[in-house]
Amino acid sequence: MSFPQQRPRRLRRTPALRRLVADTRVTVDDLVAPLFVKEGIAEPEPVPSMPGVVQHTLDTLRKEVDGLTALGVPAVVLFGVPSAKDARGSQADAPGGIVQEALRCLRDDVGDAVVLVADTCLDEFTDHGHCGVLTSGGEVDNDATLERYASIAVAQAAAGADVVAPSGMMDGQVAAIRSGLDAAGFVDTVILAYSAKYASALYGPFRDAAECAPRSGDRRSYQMATDRVREAVAETALDVDEGADIVMVKPALAYLDVIAEVRAAFDVPVAAYHVSGEYSMIKAATANGWIDGEAVALEHLMAIKRAGADFILTYLAREVAEGLAR
Ligand code: PBG
Numbered sequence: 290m291s292f293p294q295q296r297p298r299r300l301r302r303t304p305a306l307r308r309l310v311a312d313t314r315v316t317v318d319d320l321v322a323p324l325f326v327k328e329g330i331a332e333p334e335p336v337p338s339m340p341g342v343v344q345h346t347l348d349t350l351r352k353e354v355d356g357l358t359a360l361g362v363p364a365v366v367l368f369g370v371p372s373a374k375d376a377r378g379s380q381a382d383a384p385g386g387i388v389q390e391a392l393r394c395l396r397d398d399v400g401d402a403v404v405l406v407a408d409t410c411l412d413e414f415t416d417h418g419h420c421g422v423l424t425s426g427g428e429v430d431n432d433a434t435l436e437r438y439a440s441i442a443v444a445q446a447a448a449g450a451d452v453v454a455p456s457g458m459m460d461g462q463v464a465a466i467r468s469g470l471d472a473a474g475f476v477d478t479v480i481l482a483y484s485a486k487y488a489s490a491l492y493g494p495f496r497d498a499a500e501c502a503p504r505s506g507d508r509r510s511y512q513m514a515t516d517r518v519r520e521a522v523a524e525t526a527l528d529v530d531e532g533a534d535i536v537m538v539k540p541a542l543a544y545l546d547v548i549a550e551v552r553a554a555f556d557v558p559v560a561a562y563h564v565s566g567e568y569s570m571i572k573a574a575t576a577n578g579w580i581d582g583e584a585v586a587l588e589h590l591m592a593i594k595r596a597g598a599d600f601i602l603t604y605l606a607r608e609v610a611e612g613l614a615r
Pocket of ligand 1: 362384408410411412413420456457491492493494496510563565566
């Protein structure tokens with residue numbers, strides 16, 4: 290009988306050995322918590338398709354961010370649900386708009402202890418639910434939308450956002466926002482660009498949480514087609530060229546190949562968004578007793594890190610941070 294010469298199991302023998310040789314880690318520093326804040330409600334409202342996620346009041350939002358800060362979560366990203374919507378999404382850049390109000394409160398509460406990211410888009414604020422303003426023919430008007438985005442970014446920066454995150458996939462959005470911010474004196478405001486954002490069915494639960502499902506049509510004329518991978522690098526190159534400080538791939542788990550390609554092609558930090566549907570699938574299977582939800586959550590985040598993401602936007606942020614602190 291011959292004995293194996295190569296013994297990879299040597300390094301798997303004890304927990305300490307396994308810990309020592311790990312090449313990928315998920316830590317609290319990798320986590321960004323997406324949070325919803327809704328105007329005009331007195332109590333937080335649960336989002337049925339996202340167990341554990343709520344639409345916050347200003348008050349409960351502040352408590353949630355305090356809790357995340359105590360856990361060491363370095364950043365949150367805010368989504369607003371306004372009480373009034375119109376065709377141009379006026380509340381998105383109104384100084385009294387819900388996101389601006391939330392930013393001012395949080396800036397006051399946490400100082401620089403947490404990075405405040407504002408999603409810069411129109412779909413939560415328009416009555417038609419699209420990410421831009423529409424032409425008379427009902428199409429999303431790219432260039433008219435750019436002016437809206439620049440104005441929204443400036444309003445968010447003025448209210449205290451450290452980072453603006455354009456998610457609408459309009460051509461030229463990063464350049465328009467950068468020049469708007471610079472002209473208003475916000476030269477230090479960071480742009481986290483949703484660079485490779487695919488038209489995904491995995492956003493379904495988010496559209497309940499943010500009340501932003503398009504009234505008609507879909508987002509395929511602006512978000513990327515799932516059957517194209519080379520375009521992800523091209524789209525990201527445009528954003529980097531236009532001044533994106535950080536780029537993002539979205540969704541995450543179903544697009545690990547895209548994360549790896551973007552990581553290999555660029556030296557700016559790469560974020561990944563583990564989206565609502567990815568979260569809800571874990572919660573549904575866990576509720577049925579079919580999987581160990583905590584273990585699967587960590588395995589998902591580990592895969593996203595392994596693929597090359599520097600940090601992850603995830604609705605799991607709080608529970609994973611709590612788990613890591615135990
Ligand atoms: C658009 C936006 C969406 C998400 C983040 N920003 C929805 C969409 O593109 O339809 C989805 C995030 C998720 O599913 O968790 N402002």
